[in-house]
Amino acid sequence: MNKYTVGKATKGLANYIIKKGGQKRGVAIAYDCRHMSTEFSKQAALILNANGIKTYLFEDLRPTPELSFAVRNLNCIAGIVVTASHNPPEYNGYKVYWDDGAQISAPVDSEITEEINKITDYSMINMISEEEAKDRGLHLIIGKEIDDKYIQSLKAMSLHKEAVEQVADDFKIVYTPLNGTGNKLANRILKEIGFKNIYVVEEQKDPNGDFPTLEYPNPEDPKAFKLALELAEKVDADIVLANDPDADRIGLHVKDSKTGKYILFNGNMIGLSIAEYLIAENKAKGTLKPNTALIKTIVSSNMTDQICKYNGVKLYETLTGFKNIASVMKSLEKEGKYTSIMGYEESYGCLVGDYARDKDGIVAVMLLCEAAAYYKTKGMTLWDKMQEMYSRYGYYKEKQISVVLKGADGAQKIKDMMDNLRENPISKIGDYEVIGIKDVKLSTYKNMRTGEISNIDLPKSNVLYYEMENDYWCAVRPSGTEPKIKFYIGVKGSSMENAEEELNKLEKGLQVLMK
Numbered sequence: 001m002n003k004y005t006v007g008k009a010t011k012g013l014a015n016y017i018i019k020k021g022g023q024k025r026g027v028a029i030a031y032d033c034r035h036m037s038t039e040f041s042k043q044a045a046l047i048l049n050a051n052g053i054k055t056y057l058f059e060d061l062r063p064t065p066e067l068s069f070a071v072r073n074l075n076c077i078a079g080i081v082v083t084a085s086h087n088p089p090e091y092n093g094y095k096v097y098w099d100d101g102a103q104i105s106a107p108v109d110s111e112i113t114e115e116i117n118k119i120t121d122y123s124m125i126n127m128i129s130e131e132e133a134k135d136r137g138l139h140l141i142i143g144k145e146i147d148d149k150y151i152q153s154l155k156a157m158s159l160h161k162e163a164v165e166q167v168a169d170d171f172k173i174v175y176t177p178l179n180g181t182g183n184k185l186a187n188r189i190l191k192e193i194g195f196k197n198i199y200v201v202e203e204q205k206d207p208n209g210d211f212p213t214l215e216y217p218n219p220e221d222p223k224a225f226k227l228a229l230e231l232a233e234k235v236d237a238d239i240v241l242a243n244d245p246d247a248d249r250i251g252l253h254v255k256d257s258k259t260g261k262y263i264l265f266n267g268n269m270i271g272l273s274i275a276e277y278l279i280a281e282n283k284a285k286g287t288l289k290p291n292t293a294l295i296k297t298i299v300s301s302n303m304t305d306q307i308c309k310y311n312g313v314k315l316y317e318t319l320t321g322f323k324n325i326a327s328v329m330k331s332l333e334k335e336g337k338y339t340s341i342m343g344y345e346e347s348y349g350c351l352v353g354d355y356a357r358d359k360d361g362i363v364a365v366m367l368l369c370e371a372a373a374y375y376k377t378k379g380m381t382l383w384d385k386m387q388e389m390y391s392r393y394g395y396y397k398e399k400q401i402s403v404v405l406k407g408a409d410g411a412q413k414i415k416d417m418m419d420n421l422r423e424n425p426i427s428k429i430g431d432y433e434v435i436g437i438k439d440v441k442l443s444t445y446k447n448m449r450t451g452e453i454s455n456i457d458l459p460k461s462n463v464l465y466y467e468m469e470n471d472y473w474c475a476v477r478p479s480g481t482e483p484k485i486k487f488y489i490g491v492k493g494s495s496m497e498n499a500e501e502e503l504n505k506l507e508k509g510l511q512v513l514m515k
Contacts, residue, residue, distance in 0.1 A: 001036075001092040003043060006082075007125040009094055010044045012116030013078065014051040019115075022077030025099070026054035028142070030067035031082040032181050032246045033207035034092045037061070040082045042130070044094075049133035050126040059143035061207055063181045063247035064095075065351075065360035069150045070142065072101040072356065086218035086244035089211050102326030102357035106459075147185065153355035154189055154363045159281045163374040164194035171373050174237040175365065176201040176228045178217045179208040180245030182361060189366045195373075199235050201227045211245075219244050219251025220348050222264055229253065229262055239372045239382065243361040249348040250364035254372070254382040263383045268301040268398050271344035273382055274364065275304060276389055277371040278341055278352065279311045288313075293338035295328045297321075297345040298438075298458075298465055299400075299475050299488040304344075306393035314338050319440065319461050320477070322349055326357040327459075346398065346488075390496065394471070397499040398490040399507065403514055406483045414478050414485045421464055421476065421513065430509015432472055438465035472506060476513065487513065 017023060027048055031041035038061075045055040056074055058067075064081050071079035079097035087093075096104050096112065104112060119125065133139035164171075173195060177183040183205055190198050203213045204227060211217045214224055219242040232240045232253070240253040240262060252270050253262040265273065275294060282288040293314040296304045308315040316332075318324040325343035332338045333354065344350035349359030352367060372382045380388075390396070405413050422441075427434050427448055437446045438456055440463035445456045463477040471492040478485050489506050493499025 001040070001094070003040070004122060006040045006043055006094060007047060007122065007127075008119045009116055010047040010080075011051075011119050011125045013080075013096060013112055014048050014053055015118070016112045016115045017053055017077055018051060020077065022099075023051075023053045025075060025077040026056055028056045028067060028070040028074055028076045028079040029081070030058045030062045030064065030070070030079075032061050032064075032084075033179060033209050034082070034084055034245070035089070035209045036092060037082045037209070040092070040094070041080070043127070044080050044082070045139060046127045046130060046133055047125060049136070049138040050128040052138070054138050054140065056140050056142045058146075059141050061181045063185060063243075063360075063362055065248055065356050065358055065362060066146065066150050066185070068097060068101040068356040068358040069153065070146050071097050071099065073146065073149055075099075081246070083246040085246050086216075086220070086249060088216060089209055097358075100326070100330050100357055102330065103323040105323045105327055150355075151185065151189055151192065153353070154366055155193060157352050157363060157367065158193050158370060159277070159285070160370060160374040161193055163377045164370055167373050167376050168194050168196045170197075171195065171376060172197045172199065172235055172237040173369055174199045174201070174228050174232040174235065174240045176204045176242045177247065178214060178219065178224060178242055178245055179204050179206065179211050180217065180243060180247060181207065182243035182247035182365075185362050186243065186247070186365045189362060190369060193366060193370060195369060199231055199237065201231055203227055217245050219249055220267065225251065225253060225264075232262060238376065239369060241365050241368065243365065247361045248359045250350070250361040250368070251348060252368060256383050257381050265382075265386075266398075267346040267348040268303075269386060270348065270364070270368070271296070271346070271350050272301060272303055272307065272389065273371065273386060274350055274352065274367050275307055275342055275344065276385070277367065277374075279307060279313055281374070282341070283311055289339060291338045292341050293332060294341055295325050295343035297325065298463070300344065300346045301396050301398055302471050302473065302490055302492065303389070303393050303396040307389075310393065313341070317458075319459055319463065320345060320347070321480075322351070322359045324459060325351070329354060329357060346400070395493040395496055395499040396471075396490065397493065397496075397503045398488065399503055401487045401489070401507065401510070402479070402484045403487070404482075404484050410483050417485060418462060418464070418476070418478065426466070426513070428509075429466060429468065429474055429513070430505055432468045432506060432509065434466045434468055436467040438463075438467070440465065472502075474506070474510065
């Protein structure tokens with residue numbers, strides 16, 4: 001990631017936009033706290049300007065979900081965000097969005113890549129001065145006006161502002177942006193819906209690309225909560241939240257009123273908590289539309305299915321990666337039959353409503369705090385509510401196991417493992433019978449009891465999904481960004497203890513697939 005790679009990517013994107021006649025619609029550009037993010041984003045803008053393409057560059061760092069919102073709100077042809085999300089400090093990245101506000105997907109992704117690969121000489125990459133770009137009306141700076149519209153869109157998702165007002169004097173929130181982009185907007189939305197006691201981790205409050213207090217700026221990592229939990233103990237917080245540096249992911253701890261300890265929620269528990277709150281409370285208020293849909297990835301919790309079934313909500317499943325959720329949202333919008341209330345994935349990301357097309361950790365902060373406040377008026381915590389959900393829908397528990405295999409040898413071993421699993425379909429994982437196998441790469445479903453093969457409707461991807469009895473399952477896929485092969489497993493137990501025991505048994509049975 002340097003000025004040459006950024007220049008090449010931007011010139012290729014510019015050529016593609018010109019082919020599509022989208023120069024006047026323009027490109028929205030945002031960036032995070034990483035080293036060189038400011039410089040790379042300005043460079044991208046001035047290259048686009050040199051090619052006659054209007055740009056809307058944020059005045060300062062902003063969360064990734066606001067970039068998605070800006071693309072849609074400004075009717076841009078595309079968007080760029082310079083961010084490395086939750087990766088270590090030495091990383092940076094360049095993500096491109098298309099006119100629906102979602103990350104580029106087929107066929108646009110390969111078509112843009114083709115244009116980038118045509119740039120063989122860096123002298124082909126032209127750039128003009130900021131002064132000239134502004135004189136030509138091509139270089140626009142955006143900020144407060146988009147912030148205001150974005151915040152209004154989030155507030156429209158609020159369901160129980162009266163509950164926030166009821167408990168505001170003694171409800172305490174600890175929040176950390178992990179030295180990233182989230183603090184300004186997370187604080188603002190919480191205050192605007194009525195929260196008064198918001199404690200931000202001082203050492204992690206300001207943007208800092210070195211992330212000096214963190215091994216890894218990722219809210220999925222329990223160690224990232226060390227300072228936040230220390231502050232929570234000090235102020236006796238009800239809820240503890242963290243966004244990753246570009247504020248598209250959300251991490252959560254909730255105080256257990258019975259033990260006084262803080263319970264860590266994983267990505268599935270976070271998604272399920274928000275889904276239950278949105279669906280059940282809209283239903284209670286009479287505002288749950290009959291054509292409501294929820295979208296999840298195939299490796300997210302099967303409790304989602306039960307929540308949807310119980311409340312009469314249509315469920316859609318898609319592959320991992322939020323661009324796939326966004327693609328389903330786009331299809332639903334086009335067809336007009338169903339409206340998405342929420343999309344979520346187990347990797348700590350969700351989007352509520354349709355104001356954007358990427359996961360949004362800021363709206364998640366708002367809704368988790370509001371839900372916790374609402375349940376507090378009922379004498380409950382989010383953890384109490386989670387236990388009530390287990391009792392109603394079933395004791396679902398999931399886990400992801402990653403096997404790191406580096407280098408060319410590792411890549412070959414991953415390929416061999418996937419090939420072997422395809423060529424030799426397994427009928428049992430440990431003690432558990434496999435009743436069906438989805439091969440997403442081949443778009444097939446094999447009934448292991450009858451041998452019948454049918455087609456499935458999912459985007460092609462190198463994924464194998466094993467259905468087992470009693471709502472147990474396992475999925476296997478190579479990582480798209482790291483030298484890993486990932487195994488996902490899920491069970492449904494008769495109690496939390498039983499679910500934990502069954503998950504451990506399934507994981508042991510999985511060892512044979514990892515060889």
